[in-house]
Amino acid sequence: MQPFNLTHLNNTSDIKSLSSIEGARFIAGGTNLIDLMKLQVETPVELVDLSDWQDERSITEHDEHFRVGAMVTNTELANYASKTVGLSLLSQALLSGATVQLRNRATTAGNLLQRTRCYYFYDTAKPCNKREPGSGCTAIDSVNRIHAIFGTSENCIATHPSDMAVAMMALDAQVELITPNGETKTLPLRNFYCKPGATPHIENCLKEGELITAVILPKRAAGTQYYHKVRDRSSYAFALVSVAAGLVLQNNKVEKLSLGFGGVGTVPWYPATAIEALTGAQLTEANIEKALDAELASAKVYGSNNFKPQLLRNTLHKVLRALAEHQRTYPQHEGALYEN
């Protein structure tokens, strides 16, 4: 771990005073950045500690939305979301990730910004364009069973590991941030992440010194919701494929479909094509296949992750089948498919 300077942010308004610190990295729960610093994958020399930042520690309900402070822990958010019918999907996604100990530390903003678990990103002896731009991508020609099929480039095929962000994609979350000169901005999470392209080290649209202050979750009916995560063991593993889905069905017609895919994209994957194909359509196996065909048209496989398109197909079928059955039995149901 490279020695670093530590500064503290106590009030949001103090952000202006940080603008002079070049290359500063914010540290919230520390569940990811510290690990990477120990391995010298990340080598920041300036850290800004957010543990005394009191302003953004709560979830507030408003007329049209919920506002989740950046420092709300994954545990707190999961608990809140599990008691809020329209956010059940988010709760399920959060609880499928990490462990209780990690979720107690990890924050909402930190979760959005966690780095990939690509094996080669973690191994400083091997080329990785995300870690060291221009050094090459080891994953493309090596074992890549955990890697992405959507949004990849010849420079990077690493997945974004978050479960929470996948559910937030499905639920159309907004990211609220503050700039170093104190200006507040909001943008859709669906526009927040950058695909690797030629610059895999740039993972999102945050500019230097900008700080996420909150995530805004719109109050909308999401119907019956289910997060299904397929992984190499049944807990404490990242998704090989995950599907976050909320379905409102009327007369077997898809009234509203909220959807996000995890484990398959270089960014938490928002399957706009599949959603468009299914919305308003009859929910049949054939239509689901058609929607998947359309979505997977842009997918690319790399050898040991060749199974992912089929696994994604089967997982989406499983999830939509279950949700549809529930909607047929309990029309207008809003909430979790299963209690969690």
Add this chain to the structure above:
Amino acid sequence: MKTNQTANFIGEPINRVDGVLKVTGQARYAAEHTSTMPQTPLVGFLVASTSAVGEISHLDTSQAEKAEGVQAVITHKNAGPLKAFGKPDDEGRFTQSRAVLSDTHIRHYGMPVALVIAQTLEQARYAGSLVEFNIDAQPAQLLHKANQASDVPESLDGGFEPDVETGDKPSTYSDGFAVDVQYTTPSQISAAMEPHATIAHFDGEKLTVYPSVQIIASAVQALATTLEMDAENIHVKSPFIGGGFGSKLGLHYDAILACIGARYLKRPVKIALSRRHVFYNSPHRGHSFQHMQLSCDNQGKFQSIAHHSAMPKAKGYPFAEATGAGARVTYSAEYIKSTHRVKNADTPLIDSTRSPGDAIGSLAFESAVDELANKANIDPLTFRLNNMPKVHPVNGNRFTSHKLESCLRRGAEVFGWQRKSSAQPGKVIGHGVASAMRMNVLVESSAEVSMDEKGKITVLTDMTDIGTGTYTILAQIAADTFNTSVDNITVNLGDSQSPASSGSGGSFGASSTGSAVLKACEAVKSKLLSLLPKNYQNAQLAVTEQGVCVRQSHADSPQDTPLASLVDSSVFPIRELGAVSEDDTSDDEQYSCGAHFVEVEVDTLTAEVRLKRQYGMFSAGKILNEKTAKSQIKGGMVWGAGYALTEAIHHHTDSASFINPDFGEYHIAVNRDIAEVAVDFIDLPDFEASPVGAKGIGELGITGAGAAIANAIFDATGVRVRDFPITVDKVLEGLSKKAS
């Protein structure tokens, strides 16, 4: 006087005597012995090679030496004197030199090229990144295909012959069924919770070392050899060990480096390997190719069993595992052939890993047996029962005891074989069975037992407790002999100044050292009884609140007489040595037996496998403590689940490195992977195996555990995965093929 104090007998499921120490944090593990050191230990961190084979051509430690807190940077230039790794040739693998930093040669990826010692771990780790080095690398030799393994290993672990062939090879299978299949198992790691760690300190010529090691006496010898020291000057202590699973049978680089550092700086030095360093600097198991040709007649009687194993062997290290052991002994057949070939490979140390031989041998063999049963359209349990051997199938020798058939029959009954739970919608349920046969050995072992005038009994041996319950069972053996409670027994383990024992490993610890302790207790008891007046000499001893008593049985109730009234107190302490050797065990075939039964549920769409139940019935002679034994067996069954479903080291072949050397991506089974695990024993002593009547259980639980899962998956889905672990992508491929 009368007594009703309860004694703790052998076999009783009492709690661990060291349990409170462990759960209150008072049990000290290797890296925790800091306060017993004369000074706070300095902390070492190793700098690892990023090439597999080659020579260090450039090494610059100047920047690291200048970094804050750094006390020394040790490399091959200043680490000596050290005996070259693997020397002398005529020593065993645990007593040969384990030298590191002895020269410029790099033998494997991740091997230390330097050791940085600083005041804190953080300082050492950072300074490590400032060490500059180049390695003139050569291509690494690895095993990619089965046919590249063409060397006959000089010896196989467990003393098995590399090749055996018996009976007449059937010329045709026209009148029966045959399978000809290749299975593969991946590289695996022991994954003990406690990483390899050591604190070492020199006081003049005297070296004190706290490593985490399963066998103490050979560790002393290995240090003496490596450091070119007199063994008399070395004191090794390892009182608590956070899991070994074979990876701590011998000492590894943490221990050698801590000693090198302590010698160089004349200060205590502590080294705890990071998890990533554990993968490269402790042993792992090589991957295997196992080719099986099995045939049976149309009645389901085995005609032939042929098993061929191909594995890598770490260059310069004499270990090869007996993957075919189970194929030789589990079932009778007209013809049995088992061969082992290895390829010398440039890999980190390959050594005993969680039930060497049988863990992966049984994965493949017991799966292939199921394939044959399926082909012959015979229930896999019935098929196994059809082929029970009366004598050892290869050499015709008798078994001292053989309860495989009973384990299968009784186990099936308790489990409810083929009485399946009903499946949830979208799921299918399957049952699987597998046999377990694990060779039993008694290893030379000794212990001293003493009794003071108050009746307090102390057991001294360099035996270790790697989490298995050794403290408890040795206390029970002593308590049983002296009719007392384990509260009256003090067991001191893991100290090289105590009598040398078997140590823990190869399932031999409990029976070997337990027998030595039993003999020592008997000797103390005989000595005491010999001092008594004649009319007491057929009496029993008992230790009660009143101290040592002589217990005589009268008609209906025991009568205790305080020993103090019969014997002069000056005879105490009474101290006797007990020892066992090969004379204490039979030359006939000794095996522990078991049968595994598993119920799985598989999602027909996502191919996710969930264990519903694991059940095992085992026979391992006398069970010394039903509770610790069950825990140990259950642990083995959980490891078996890991081998079947989740665990694999992925190799990066270009660099001969591991792709996933951490617990984030090397997936050991977690709590949610494991459902109900239940175990029963056929608890019958086998006094031909050991004086205490026990046989090994350490590796029995894992043997066959994974295959039963694989067989249950096949039963549920019709998908047979021959490439372990059975991950979701492989099951999915099988399901998709069946559907199309």
